Amino acid sequence: MDRRSFIKKAGLVGAAGTAATLATPALSQNLKEMVIVSTWPRDFPGLGLPAQRLAARITELTDGRITTKYFAAGERVGAFDSFDEVASGNAQGYMAAEYYWKGKHAGFSPFTAIPFGLTYTEMDAWIKYGGGQELWDELSAEFGLKAFAAGNTGVQMGGWFNKEINSAEDLKGLKMRIPGQGGDVMAKLGASPVSLPGGQIYENLTSGAIDATEWVGPYNDYFMKFYEAAKYYYFPGMHEPGAQLALGMNKAWWDGLDKVDQAIIQAVANEENARTMAETNANNGEYLSKLINENGVQLREFNDDVYASFGEAAQEVFEEARDHSPLAAKILDAHAAARMELGSWMAKSDVSYSIKRNNVLGIE
Known part of the structure; x- marks a missing residue:
């Protein structure tokens, strides 16, 4: 290679190197950090683990653009x-149940669950195709937030009690861990x-600071060891028929993302929404058997009179929440x-079929 050719080629390489050097800062400017804070403990079966899974999935699918x-x-x-x-911008996202924020606004509760509300299937339909997301956006924007459905645990159990519940009278004076409008119903009774x-639930239940608690269902509850303090396990829960979990984000941060990364985060939330429900359903039966057969838990069904009392109280709570504001x-x-x-x-579809199928096959 003569000197002139060498210089020419070296110049091209140098130009390419310079271009790469100049491109690197531009690339790094597109990288974003997303701090996610959670309402659940680390490695918590059923709730904490899916939240951690969602966080890791965002980084994975954005190829590290969002860490x-x-x-x-x-x-x-x-x-x-x-x-x-x-909301303040100190973190970019949270994993939570929106009814935790009912003290901020009564309108948040329906985006987790309200007594006698929507099941998972119904909630999914309402959020995605019935105008629910748009209402959620309207409410969240008042607090500088943007939220998506990001998990569901289905129809919850009625809770753990240290005595049998045979009438609404048995609820009087009972100290029960139950948030959201479900707690308001219990207060009415x-x-x-x-x-x-x-x-903090286990320590309060075992110490006697509370007499009863609801949590989620057999899969989640098994690892909480509530059976060590309360043996009566009631179903079905009226308070959370389709407990929706949420990924909430700082809206200014969300608005600053490009359309591709917004679409990826929404897709991850949709994926985890379905995945958590499937995981819960796949495990509940197995862990209910463990609770009964290995830990002596006594399964009880709320009778019709107790459930009717729940219904009357729930309607009062609904009307009071409705009176909070025009948006609520x-x-x-x-x-x-x-x-x-x-x-x-x-x-006419799922419920009718399930009842008839179970009757024919003797499924209890």
């Missing part, structure tokens, strides 16, 4: 401080509802309309 840093409850802020941490993060009324009215329409269809 997530996940903090379980208490690692960065307290469980119930997650809302303010994200004379119980004393207590709101505690998941990591708008959300709750839409939720009730969806419940009527979707419930009518489900009665």
Whole structure:
């Protein structure tokens, strides 16, 4: 190679190297950090693990453009401080149940669950195709947030009690961990509802500070070891028929993402929404058997009179929440309309089929 050719080729390489050097800062400017705070403990079966899975999935599918840093409850802020941490911009996202924020606005509860509300299938339909997401966006925007459905645990159990519940009278004076509007229903019936993060329930139940608690269902509850303090396990829960979990994000941060990364985060939330429900359903039967056969848990069904009392109290709670504000009324009215329409269809499809199939096959 002569000197002139060498210089020419070296110049091209140098130019390419310079271009690469100049491109690197531009590339690094597109990298974002996403701090996610959670309302659940680390490695918590059923809730904490899916939240951690979602955080890791965002980094994976964005090829590292968004690097997530996940903090379980208490690692960065307290469980119930997650809302303010994200709304303020100190963190970019939270994993939570929206009814934890009902003290901020009564309209948040329907986006987790309200007593006698929507099942998972109905909730999914309402959020995605019935105008639910748009109402959620309207509410969240008032607090500088943007949220997506990101997990569901289905119809919950009625809870753990240290005595049998044969009438509404048996609820009077009972100290029960039950958040959201479910707690308001219990208060109407004379119980004393207590709101505690998941990591504090066991110690309060075993110490006698509370007499009863609801959590989720057999899969989640098994690892909480509630059976060591309360042997009566009631079903079905009226308070959370389709407990929706949420990925909430700081809206200014969300708005600053490009369309591709927004689409990826939404897809990850949709994926985890279905995955958590499937995981819960796949495990509940097995762990219910363990609770009964290995730990002496006594399974009980709420009788019709108790459930009727729940229903009357729930209607009062619904009307009170509706009176909070025009937006709360708008959300709750839409939720009730969806419940009527979707419930009518489900009665003729999934519910009807399940009852008839189980009767024919002797499934209990």
